[in-house]
Amino acid sequence: MARIAVIGAGMGAMAAAARLAAAGHRVTVYERLSTHGGSVGRFERDGFAFDSGPGLLHLPAVWRDLFVKTGKEPLEQCVELTQVDPASRHVFADGTDVLLPNASRAGTVSALEAALGPGSGERWGEFLGRARDAWERSRRPLLEEPLPADTSPFARDPYPALRQGLLRRSARTLGEIGTRELRDPRLAVLLGSHAMAYGLDPRTAPAAAAVLPYMEQTFGSWYVKGGLRALADAVYERCLARKVEFVLKTAVTGVLEKDGRAVGLELEHGGPVEADMVVSGAPVPSLFENHIVALDHREERPHRRPGARTGRVAVHLALRGGRPDDAVHRTVVHAPDPAAEWDAIDAGRTGPRPTVVVMRPGDPLLRPDDDHETVTLTATVPAALHGGQAWDDAAGAAADRMVEAAEAAVPGLRERILWREVRTPDDTRRDTAWAAVPAPALAGGAGAFLPAPNAGPLSALYFAGGWAHPGGGLAHAGMSGALVAGLIVEGADFRGSR
Template identity: 35%
Template sequence: MRGDGGARDGAGRVVVIGAGVGGLAAAARLAALGHRVTVLEAADAIGGKLGTYERDGYVFDTGPSLVTMPQVFEDLFDATGAPLADAVDLERLDVACRYTFPDGTGVDLPGRIEEIPAALDAALGAGTGEQWAAFTRDAAAIWDVAEQPFLRSPIGRGTLAAMSSDTANLTTIAPWLSLRAFGARRLHDPRLRAMLDRYATYTGSDPRRAPSALATVPYAEQAFGSWYVRGGLRALGAAIARRARDRGAEIRTGVRVASIEHDGARVTGVVTAGGERVAADVVVANADASQVYGELLAGAGARRRLRALRRATPSLAGFVLLLALEGLPASLRERAAHHRVLFPRDYDDEFDAVFGVGRYGRWHGGGGPRPVDDPTVYVTAPQDAAIVPGGSAGLTRGEGAWFVLVNAPRHDPARGADWDAPGLAEAYGRRILDVMARRGLDVRPYVRWVETRSPADLERSVLAPGGAIYGTSSNKSASAFLRPANRGPVRGLYLVGGSSHPGGGLPLVTLSAEITAGLIGPA
């Protein structure tokens, strides 16, 4: 094997811990490079946070609900043997998202960037389109500066130092500004500022503290489009797994790794919870970095990395409702759109609540993080015959498999929200349905059943501590660029996935796999 520093030291035996999208993408790339790859997944199914729930003919994506930056997946499939178009059916959304604001106004934001200014002017008033266009130009400039060194390359403090020494780049990125402050230079309409604030939550962060560099998130979504995978996003995870297997990788589910073994100089393999030792020259951990350094890896290097992680602010979590609907009238189906966001009157209270600062609501009167009294509600309502009972006829009858998400504090009984408290999750789920109704999307009469997923459930199902599915937040100026490095503290150990560089979300975890495969190199 010639990667990992260039030394030839074995036959390229690679163990990937975890079959999330990052792990599967790494397995596919490394298998294509000639390594003998074994993926060990603790759950009984692949996909990680790209989960699926099926019941009574309803099918739900329980994690990401859209694909952005499709070129990242095209690169993955091209590099491993055949085009993406041969593997999944990607559909670009004409309306990326329907936003509804507390003053009763709203906008259907087009899925093509060149159409957005006119849509904003028509829905929110003359001049709003140019405000957003001016912001987008600023964000595009950051993208041009940051994409290659920060999203497609290994990261370290040296990268930041080099960027900081270039005055022009530093001025473009404006790291001294929060995302909200950066947007406020161009966005004078409070509704546009609310739209921008929401993008901080894509990294589990607070827009008042997250860095200006996160302006690239809405830019990328709008420049490259919002896409849906016919049959649900589970099809994308399945396609990556097929590609990995086609290139020779073995994927084993129901196998939990208990420890990563090393001899003090480099990794030697892993030991499973059942006591099996699987030898390896390289271990790629597609697991939360705090779990890798707190539970799986022993030694001083792991302890140093863990201390650094504990100094960071954990990301917010999510509270999910899976709504099986029947008999929806056409008026409600039309008002739903594929993606919809219902904004509250006080967005700051939401961030105060989930991060445990500022004012305190009535759900947890003692202070600290608590469920949001009046949350932003994100609804995904695909019009897809493959995910409802009866197929096309079911859609005609008004059946729907809706995914509803609100931001929530981490599950942390000692210092904040105890999502396992009797009755809390169920009561909060009913509250969210009431909030939706007040904001014009009342589906309560059409609910056949509802499945609730709290941050405590997420912690158990995807092994994200506290249900903080984005790992650490980007609530400090450099934190977006200083997630745990892909190269671990022991030779031969690598990290991929949402808690490591370059961050969370389907395209970024897939880029983490590309970066890591590049570090390891061919067998």
């Protein structure tokens, strides 16, 4: 039985902790905040409650596997899961409006054909077929196995892009897929919004990012009753049931090293802690920027990757008036000029009217009564503003633009607002130690879209969570916990989860 110290109580870290404790190890989690969950937080006021992180769950099988492997109670006995249908509504700048069903390729093709015109649904369906090929080629090595020492095979893009034009050149980016293969600006915007949700610019994201809409439209979107925070609470309770110890309000200031091996933690208060192994669920960038882990200057820092510059603004709205029965859980109100939106992000500015995701859960547990409604708006923004401007100074104007855009999804929204709470990348930094939001691992792009490997630069040091392989997203964080536990329990013989 090994003594394992875990940095942070985020979802990836807790997933690793529960699995390691179930394998017989003595696991202690050190969290600088007063609660668990990391980015899967909760904001409450006056009987209203909001998820302060992700609002929907994709690939719930990842978390079902965790609960099966760590106890007798399956996930569905711990939280109530429901499929969201329709999965999403999309409002385009020209006024086109389309509802996409949950986990139905045929239904999606029909909906797009009806809303966007003949041939549009067929082109999207053919694209999803190619995206499926990319998924099947990359799923196991990119999601279910640890990153190998030689990552050069991932430099090749698995998406089988069509070869078109005089030069017969295939699409190399997600944006080029939209232009060359989908051939409708609205379909291109729909495609790009799946990359934007993870902070990726479709103009530079590799063609392999086609797996993102494929995963969502194949495996569906799920809601956890009470909000995604209920899932974080369930994982925390599973850790406690497996005898994981949590030490809250305790910041880690360093990883102790001896002969190239991690041997414990240095704490801000309470002295050093000895350990046989260390698992860090903290954002990998913060570990090196804050000198918690020393890194040889010859090594490339593992957070210098596309997507690490973007964060999110969230606007939580407490509304008077009940939620209509025909309200859609998630609506994406697309920006009139996505290129200008990304130019502004690249320049570190809030820019023009953004793409806004409107979440209307319709969950009675999140509102004081049926005469009120909770709505959350989110937009992708620069993690840091140009010239060192504080997000607190820009948040109000950004929120105003988001509310204005969201009226396309919720008519009369501004007149219904009782109060609003605005959360910026600065709040993300306070909650998770890093302002940017990590993107999932993607093949292609010359290997630039790979996160940090789960095995750290020191022996007996491991990385879990969204900044470690296989990258950002709630499902990916759970996979990282499984990979770390496998590496520790099975050692060099571990070849990935089954």
